[in-house]
Amino acid sequence: MADPLIHSRGLTRHYHVGKSTVAALSNVDLTIPHGEFTALVGPSGSGKSTLLNLIGGLDRPSAGEVHVDGLSLSAAAEPQLVRYRRERVGFIFQSFNLLPTFSAVENVESPLVLAEVPRRERRQRAEELLASVGLAQRTSHRPNELSGGEKQRVAIARALANRPLLLLADEPTGNLDTRTGAAVLDLLCNLLKANGLTMIMVTHDPEVAARADRIIHLRDGCIQHIETTRKTEAAT
Amino acid sequence: MTVHDQVRTALSNVGRRKLRSALASLGVLVDTLTIVTIVSLATGVRQQINDQFASIGLDRITVNPAGGRRGGFNVYDGFSHKKPITAQDISRWKALSGVTKVIPEINLPGSVGLELRWNGTNQTVRMSGGDGMRGMFFQEAPKPLAGSLELSESGGIILSRGIVQAAGIPTNDYARVIGQTVETILKTSRGETQSFSLRVEGISPERSSDIQVSVTDRIAMKNWWFNSTNILEREGYDSAVIRAADVSRANELSTQLRHDGFQVQSLEMIMAVADRIVTAITLMFMLVSSIALLVATIGIANTMVMAIYERTREIGILKAMGASSREIRQMFMLEAGFIGLIGGVLGLLLGWLLGLGLNQVIQIYLRYRELPVHGRFFLITPTLALGVILFAILIGLVAGLLPAQRAAKLDPLEALRHE
Numbered sequence: 100m101a102d103p104l105i106h107s108r109g110l111t112r113h114y115h116v117g118k119s120t121v122a123a124l125s126n127v128d129l130t131i132p133h134g135e136f137t138a139l140v141g142p143s144g145s146g147k148s149t150l151l152n153l154i155g156g157l158d159r160p161s162a163g164e165v166h167v168d169g170l171s172l173s174a175a176a177e178p179q180l181v182r183y184r185r186e187r188v189g190f191i192f193q194s195f196n197l198l199p200t201f202s203a204v205e206n207v208e209s210p211l212v213l214a215e216v217p218r219r220e221r222r223q224r225a226e227e228l229l230a231s232v233g234l235a236q237r238t239s240h241r242p243n244e245l246s247g248g249e250k251q252r253v254a255i256a257r258a259l260a261n262r263p264l265l266l267l268a269d270e271p272t273g274n275l276d277t278r279t280g281a282a283v284l285d286l287l288c289n290l291l292k293a294n295g296l297t298m299i300m301v302t303h304d305p306e307v308a309a310r311a312d313r314i315i316h317l318r319d320g321c322i323q324h325i326e327t328t329r330k331t332e333a334a335t
Numbered sequence: 336m337t338v339h340d341q342v343r344t345a346l347s348n349v350g351r352r353k354l355r356s357a358l359a360s361l362g363v364l365v366d367t368l369t370i371v372t373i374v375s376l377a378t379g380v381r382q383q384i385n386d387q388f389a390s391i392g393l394d395r396i397t398v399n400p401a402g403g404r405r406g407g408f409n410v411y412d413g414f415s416h417k418k419p420i421t422a423q424d425i426s427r428w429k430a431l432s433g434v435t436k437v438i439p440e441i442n443l444p445g446s447v448g449l450e451l452r453w454n455g456t457n458q459t460v461r462m463s464g465g466d467g468m469r470g471m472f473f474q475e476a477p478k479p480l481a482g483s484l485e486l487s488e489s490g491g492i493i494l495s496r497g498i499v500q501a502a503g504i505p506t507n508d509y510a511r512v513i514g515q516t517v518e519t520i521l522k523t524s525r526g527e528t529q530s531f532s533l534r535v536e537g538i539s540p541e542r543s544s545d546i547q548v549s550v551t552d553r554i555a556m557k558n559w560w561f562n563s564t565n566i567l568e569r570e571g572y573d574s575a576v577i578r579a580a581d582v583s584r585a586n587e588l589s590t591q592l593r594h595d596g597f598q599v600q601s602l603e604m605i606m607a608v609a610d611r612i613v614t615a616i617t618l619m620f621m622l623v624s625s626i627a628l629l630v631a632t633i634g635i636a637n638t639m640v641m642a643i644y645e646r647t648r649e650i651g652i653l654k655a656m657g658a659s660s661r662e663i664r665q666m667f668m669l670e671a672g673f674i675g676l677i678g679g680v681l682g683l684l685l686g687w688l689l690g691l692g693l694n695q696v697i698q699i700y701l702r703y704r705e706l707p708v709h710g711r712f713f714l715i716t717p718t719l720a721l722g723v724i725l726f727a728i729l730i731g732l733v734a735g736l737l738p739a740q741r742a743a744k745l746d747p748l749e750a751l752r753h754e
Contacts, residue, residue, distance in 0.1 A: 157655060157747050178659065185657020196652045196751065200351055210656045212340050261657075 102169070104264065104297050105131040105154060109163030112149050112320075123149040124320045126163065131299065131313075133264075136291055138311035139301045146320040147301040148269055154299060155188050155267045156180045168264055185213055189258030191287075193270035195250040197242040203253045204229060204238040210261045221260075228256035232286060248279035255287060259294070266291070266298040272307055284310060336662050345669035349677075352642070359638035360678035362631030363727050367682025368689070369624040371715065371723055375690050377617040379714035384609045385582055386710060388602065394582050396589045398575045399598040418596045419571025428577055433584035439572040441553040447560060448522035451494075451546065452530075453515075454502040460519075462553070463495075463545040481509040482537030489551035492517060492533035495541040509538055519546065521556055529559050582606065628730065631678070635734035639671050643742045650742055651750025660743040667739035668732055675731020679724045686723075687715055 110127040113120050124146040131137055139147040152158040153165055156172050164173040170183055189210075190196075197206045204225045211221035229238050232252040242250055251271060258266055271287065272280030284307060291298055300311065308314050314326040336344075349356045388394075401418035420439065428437045443449075443462055451460045477484065480496060494517075504512060512535050519531045531552065539547070548556075550572075558566050577592075579585035589599040643650070650663055690713030697712050 152748055155655070157751075181657055181659045183657075184655060188657075190655045192751070196648070196655075198649055198652060200347075209653075212344075213336050213653070213657050213662070215337050215340075257656075 103130045104133045104135075105129065105165070105167050105299075107154075107163065107165040110150070110153060110160050110165050111162040112146075112153060112158065113161040122320050124153070124160075127320075127322055129165075129315070129322070131297065133297055134295055135297055135313060136288070136311045137297075137299045138308040138314045139299060139317060140303070140305070140308045140314055141317035141323070144319075145317040147317055149320075150317070151267050151269055151299060151301050154265075155190060156183045185210065186261060187264045189261065189263040189266045191251070191254050191258050191266060191268040191271045193273040195242070195247075195254045195274070197250055197253055197257075199242055202239045202241055203234060203245065203249075206242070206253055207256045207260050210257060214261055224260065225256070228259055229253070231290070232256045246279075247275050248283055251275060251283050252286065255283070255290065259290065262294075264297060266296055268298060268300040270301055270303065272302070272304065280304075280307070336658070341662070341665055341669055345666055345673055348642070348666075348670050349673045355638055355641070356674055356677070359635050360674045360681070362627070362634035363675050363678025363730055364682040364685070366624060366627040366631040366730065367679045367723050367727050368686045369627050370621070370726070371683055371686030371719065372689060372713070373617060373620040373624060374719050374723075375686065375713040375715045377613055378716060378719065379690075379710075379712040381610065381613050382714055383708065383710060383712060384606070384613065387708070388582060388606055388609070394580070394585045395576050395578050396585050396592070396599055396601040398577060398592055399600070400571055400573075401596050401598050420573075420575050420597070421571050422567065425572065425575060428575070431588070433580045434577055434588070435580055436576075436578040438576045438578075439550055440574045440576065441550050441557055441567075442573045443521075443553065443556060444560065446524060447556075448524070449546070450520040450522065451498060451517055452520060453498075453517040454504065456502045458498060458501055458544060460498060460544045460546050463543075463547055477540050480538040480540055482513040482535065484537045484539055484547075486536060486547060486549040489549050489555075490534055491536035491549060491552075492519065493537045493539055493547040494535060495539045495543050495545040497542045497544045498546065499538055501544070512538065519548070521559065523560075529556075531556065631730055632734040635671055635674050635731055636738060638674065639667060639735050639738035640741075642670070643667065643738050647745065647750050647753040650745050651747050651753065654745070654747035655751065663745075664739045664743035667742050668735045671731040671735020671739065672728050673731065675727045675729070675734070676724065678731075679727020682727065683715075683720055683723055689713075690715060 107127055107129040110124060110129070111122065112124040113122050115121075123144075127146075127150060129150075139150060141147050149158065153160055153172070154167060156167075156175070160173050164171055166172070167183070168187060170179065172180065172183070175183065197203075198209060201209065204222065207225035207228050208221045211224060216224070226235070226238060229235055232255055234249060234252055234256070237245060237249060240249075242253070245253065251274075255271075266287075268287070272283055275283060287298070288310060290296070300307070302308050309328065312328060314328065316323040316326065398420060400420050422439075425437055425439050428434060447462075449460050449462055451458045482493075484493060486493060494512075499509065499512060515535050516532050517535060519533055521529045521531070533548065533552065539545070554567050558564055563569070577585075577588060579588055585601060589601045592599045653663065654660075690711075694711045694713055698709075701708050
């Protein structure tokens with residue numbers, strides 16, 4: 100097999116709270132191959148989100164290193180990290196984080212605006228993406244005119260806009276009811292397969308985690324164990 | 336992010352909070368208005384001073400022969416001029432560009448007694464100069480009561496109204512005086528006299544007892560006085576007034592003629608002083624308006640800080656999507672610049688309208704007071720308009736500098752956690 104997409108060694112992140120130092124993540128060695136759906140599970144404060152943010156280049160490790168697609172995120176200069184976030188990563192958040200004054204289609208377009216994609220082209224791509232998440236009729240709606248499920252679909256479309264290698268989702272179904280959450284998850288899984296994407300998802304929900312190819316259990320900032328579901332093999 | 340997209344985003348963000356943006360730009364508006372009003376007034380007043388000085392004779396220069404004034408009234412020690420004004424000089428000056436008129440002058444010595452014998456009366460009169468200084472010092476050019484005030488080459492005389500009245504001629508007979516011959520008698524202190532017969536060509540409105548005689552005739556009178564036949568060739572003209580096309584050309588001419596060795600009198604000094612006064616007053620008001628500037632800057636800075644606080648989460652989202660710190664900074668700087676621009680444009684517009692109105696009021700007042708002053712007192716030049724707009728944008732940018740820097744420095748994770 101080719102080089103793994105994500106590879107970390109001794110990945111550590113400390114936070115300073117007052118005078119004491121809290122280890123949010125310590126000594127995490129991790130390898131995630133291309134095209135895999137990984138779930139990060141564990142109780143609050145186990146370091147799931149910290150790990151996700153480090154892989155997403157939103158945060159920097161205190162020690163150790165993490166490579167994604169050949170780029171060392173711990174050593175990369177700020178402009179490289181900015182480009183990395185812009186070109187290779189799509190974020191999906193629990194609270195959707197849509198830009199409130201932009202319409203659905205403008206939200207999906209926004210990463211393409213940052214990437215300086217010409218206007219007509221980005222509008223077309225945004226509309227296609229909204230259609231692919233089943234929101235072709237809601238393009239001009241503002242976030243406050245959309246339901247929770249619709250908002251998360253817009254967010255998914257936005258995360259896919261710049262054709263990333265890697266989707267990072269932090270509890271994407273956490274703010275949705277079970278049925279809507281399941282629908283959103285189905286959509287995500289289908290899009291993953293269709294686009295050959297790698298996804299890392301933080302979740303509390305064992306049912307959601309069960310959909311992943313691999314489940315990484317974290318506790319107190321360390322990997323407790325890694326569970327391979329082989330669900331994909333069973334399904335096919 | 337392309338510049339075009341940045342501008343679009345900034346504009347839409349300014350439009351999001353219309354009232355707040357408007358209030359923020361109000362400070363710049365007031366500031367721009369103050370500056371536009373002060374500077375346009377200063378420009379207008381300076382222009383007025385220029386025009387007025389042109390009308391009082393700053394466009395004229397008086398040239399005197401070098402080497403000092405005539406030493407005595409004896410003809411034999413009178414030729415001390417090192418640099419006389421010759422007839423050739425006069426015609427050379429007439430040919431210079433930017434010269435509208437050259438009026439040579441011949442003065443009779445102060446000891447010459449002048450009498451006018453006419454219509455059975457004998458009046459002591461004064462010789463007044465030619466028309467070189469006419470229309471100076473806020474005077475409108477005088478209008479003749481009869482005939483013309485332009486003397487012919489020789490043989491003519493212009494009488495003032497005072498003389499005509501003293502000769503007992505009623506007002507409605509003034510027209511008949513034109514063409515009559517009067518005797519002008521020169522008297523020395525020893526009692527020698529010489530009479531010159533001159534034809535009345537016009538009556539001037541002055542109440543004094545002044546006569547005007549052409550330069551040619553004055554040369555003849557002076558020749559008699561000094562018992563000479565070629566006083567002009569030997570001594571030149573006593574002075575000459577050169578009228579330039581405008582004040583600045585007059586200044587150039589004075590420099591040039593001084594360089595040629597003539598004594599030149601002009602009122603450019605007065606002009607320089609007036610200019611200094613206007614500049615000082617302008618600076619003083621500008622200083623006052625810098626307080627408005629401070630208020631404007633604080634207003635915009637406050638708005639930007641508020642906007643950034645409100646949009647912290649958005650900044651986090653943008654950063655997660657791959658916006659660089661520079662793009663975030665530029666976005667907010669542009670917003671601040673636009674707020675400045677809006678204030679600047681509105682301030683300029685308002686200042687223009689205010690100037691327009693005040694110009695009208697001033698005109699009405701001047702007409703009421705019957706002052707011979709015309710023109711605009713508030714003058715907005717293209718340079719001022721452009722400068723003030725750029726300045727307003729600059730205020731916005733300066734005010735936005737620190738808040739935008741703060742926005743750019745935000746940690747994306749903390750920004751995303753912000754509620």
